[in-house]
Amino acid sequence: MSSYSIEIRVIPRPGLLDPAGKAIHHALQSLGYDTVSDVRVGKAIYVDLEADSPESAIALTENMCQKLLANPVTEDFNVRIADEVEAPA
Amino acid sequence: MSSYSIEIRVIPRPGLLDPAGKAIHHALQSLGYDTVSDVRVGKAIYVDLEADSPESAIALTENMCQKLLANPVTEDFNVRIADEVEAPA
Amino acid sequence: MTQTPNRPGALKAPAVAPREGDPVITAAVVEEHGLSPTEYERVQQVMGRDPTFTELGVFSAMWSEHCGYKNSKRLLRLLPTEAPWVILGPGENAGVIDIGDGYALAFKIESHNHPSAVEPYQGAATGVGGILRDVFTMGARPIAILDSLRFGDLDSGRVRYLFSGVVSGVGDYGNCMGIPNIGGEVYFDEGYEGNPIVNAMCLGLLKREDLIKGEAEGVGNTLMAVGARTGRDGIHGATFASEELSQDSQASRPRVQVGDPFTEKLLLEASLELITSGHIVGIQDMGAAGITSSASEMAGRSGTGVELDTLLVPVRESGMTPYEILLSESQERMLVVAHVGHEAEVKAILEKWELEAEVIGRVTDDGMFRIVEGPNVVAEIPALPLTEGCPTYEREGVESEEVQALRAMDLSEFAHADGDLNETFLRLLGSANIASKQWIYRQYDTTVRTGTAVRPGGDSGVVRIRGTKKAVAATTDCNGRYVYLEPGTGARIAVAEAARNLVCVGALPTAITNNLNFGNPLKPHIYYQLRESVIGMAEACRLFETPVTGGNVSLFNETDGVAIYPTPVVGMVGIIEDIKNITHQAFRSAGDAILLLGDNTNEIGGSEYLYVLHDLVAGAPPSVDLMGERRLQHAVLAMIEAGVLQSAHDVSDGGLACAIAECAIGDAEAPLGVEVHLVDALPEIPLLFGEAQGRILVSCNPEEVDTVFRLAKSHGVPCRQIGTVKERESGFKISTAKASISAEVDNVTRIFMEAIPSLMNLVQSGTPEEEAQP
Amino acid sequence: MKIAVVTFPGSNCDYDLYKAIELAGGAPEFRWHRDTDVGQVDAVMLPGGFSFGDYLRCGAIAHMSPIMSSVVAFAERGGPVVGVCNGFQILCEAGLLPGALLRNDSMKFISQDVFIRVETTETQFTSSYEPRQILRVPVAHAEGNYHADAETISALEGDGRVIFRYVDRDGQTGTGGTPNGSTNDIAGIVNAGGNVLGMMPHPERAVEDVLGSVDGLALFTSLLSQTASAGV
């Protein structure tokens, strides 16, 4: 077993209304960032865990997403090994 | 000018208590994921914008983070060009 | 304007060329749209030709159960709807009653059962959003929310997932809008395992002169789309809301609607400003069936016609067809009819609130619901037959034999305690249906707007009316088990309990809204439940002089053929003339006398006791004497006005013992002891835990006991002192001839307060995966 | 004594504040977040609610609103500024107060009465209270969990800038009286100048008997008696 830091991105399903994205987009525009054409807001979740291979670490995490971390009705998710920079200490 | 899809990860500062991360960690354990040692929850924000180079797109987005998207007291941020997979349609 | 060009059938639709790209209409397509062959023939009659695909979509939405009330309209005619104080009865966005001092109260209840079963958080949130819009489109500012919920038993992870998702959805939306939640109810019973019930009720306050209707008056006036943009959300939600859930409804479900309470808050402020600005003649929520229902109903109501251009509707997604735009159920949108020439002023008001308003059409005089896409007409339907012409049915109703057998069951063997009575009592008190609901309403802002005088936790919620001495009270009630066992009686009890809950806070019952949650009415035993419930509700409302000013019907609440308990939720409002009369349920001080108004009986049918202790839903529900209830209501109000009561509490689920405990515990901050002795010659179980109707538990200062007796007598209400309020230390004691309960007050309090929290902490509250497999 | 009440899109306690100020004898005036000047007033109040939906971070978008530069200037001139609930969050985002308000430790929205102890009456916001008076006041928030780094906390404590602390009904800390996990049971703080107050509980919701408590009223009367004499 060795330890892995996994990064999960949970993103609102395309086409679903994203109120947070909408509000932030609006705010950015009123701050003068007028080249912004769209904003979507999701979650970035970092999970540190023990597993015996990167593959099994990823598989286990995808399983967590289906079970708990993502809402299958409204969200898509994406799992990968986090590199040093991203993994918060 | 060409258009870029930028991914921003906003992450709670190391050492800062992270109620969401704690709650999810607890939930994962009660679901039997006992190899999980830590969970941190942040935001993944996707911004589509026009800029005349990747560098300026990144620079502009970092500027948004300092101004609005991240709270320096509690959060770190990390900006990069989103690859196809991640950019939500 | 004249109705004549608009009589059903008087108009025929001119030819409309099919839009290229649209599917051809086959029997299968018609069926997918939820229309029966005969209904489709009716469409062809109305049109005088075959409909286009777009027109078919419009009909399917308007003639769905949800919009067309196919299976309930005829029954609803039985309900009393009139009284001198009723300003607007059923048919409008919300009912409106006169409450004096120049004020009126708009209120309505709405269901979001199916969306909540699919996505509990968004389903519940958008349910609250919808009922709020119904109220503020009347020109009323929402002042209170109530929520009436039903779930399966909490030992299922999926149920916990649904329950916690629904509660945060209800909470987050109302909290963000800044509308206090003042009450509601929740029941947990296997009978709701497959189909949770989520009904939300809203009360709004308006100055009489600000009342506005959802009408498209004034030929030439301008139709404007206001608020959020239109996306592909929940297309065919209205039809969907009228279908049974089944395994594959996961696949076939429309895209979930996501709520945006922030946008709705802006829309609320903008709408109220619009309504008082004089620039508009009508406004209506784009709720179920979106633009289609709002536009055609506004035209239908005022006997005019409308023409609108789908290319002018602000959209969130590209490439949307007229069909999609017409049927989208994107939230936080309004249809406004502006005085022609005032469009700029309307836009200005919306812009101030950082919202959009776009001209999308106009009011016409030809009685047609006409949709154009730029230069091309894509739909042209006579408006009145579209809104009023939906075929309605009287179904066959037969009571199921299974239920008859359950009701006839002999329960005498359960009349005596088996095992330790203290344990039995504490188990009952700790059942999720009896225990404190604080876990829920702690997540709801109950004090915003600084008007809440009685918060959730009492018999009814109370909101004072600023600038007057008045307050309004509201409650929701329905015990689905009673209705299941005997629909007529169950419905009468729902109305009677609501009225008791109101008088207990000092309010005079004034009017009701109702939400009829039932299974598939095409099944005779379900239609029987529906019919008998409406008849029972009508009888009680007539007798109590609480007319029905509106409501909502949610049918087909079934999963794979299994129906929910029939659940006709009653949302009743009452008026308190002087806030000094506001009364609370908790005992106030040691030494006060505890009196019982009404009689104990030997009934335990349909009780929580049978469900919790014997896992049984059987027997006849308690009998209810409506005349007696009426006398009881007047007696309690007289006592409150005489200022002699320290507390009042309705005796309902869990019976007398649990009601006494609720009064002793109060909000659990400073619980008190009690010593009660019951002399009735009844077996201890019905006496302590039976749910006999027509009972209210009051407490008063010993000097006032005589007055309470006198007022009870003069109103012909049985009354006796059953005990005394004691110090916390002296314990919780109830004795009967045969047996007695004796417990530590702190123990009773802990069990009552911690039951639901500990159930919810059992395992983390369910998971999406469990949710994904109904 | 004019007091400006700033309404942001999504504010929903602005009217409640307005009414409480009136009741206490002050002269409230609404300001819209797009106004660029708070105007000639003796104090400024930022109300509770969900400015911009609280969709990014509570108060994050609001602190960039046009009116805020004028509010900051007013505070720097020593003018009294009060932020309640969302207003507190906005003041932290704007840097007028240290620290941040994180998600409640329960992860749930919490609506209930709490007891808070007046830690000092030596401020223009608490002068009409009794020392260590226990107040019953409602809270209603999902992000009220006060957090700041260790130095900031000890500075706040050292300078006596913790004005309100969550306690139980007997005035004790550490007995579960804190609803949200706040560091040191902090419910309200002032800035170094003592003229900017942020608090999570809602004093404006406890100003009339019919609402269940009148313990919030003295905060308004304190402020009014100050602004009467002082005035900026």
Ligand SMILES: Nc1ncnc2c1ncn2[C@@H]1O[C@H](COP(=O)(O)OP(=O)(O)O)[C@@H](O)[C@H]1O
């Ligand atoms: N879903 C809910 N939302 C808000 N308040 C609720 C809810 N469910 C129950 N309550 C409150 O909890 C208290 C007890 O509920 P219930 O036992 O149904 O009352 P009763 O039996 O007197 O009608 C009531 O004050 C009710 O308003």
Ligand SMILES: [Mg+2]
């Ligand atoms: Mg009850």
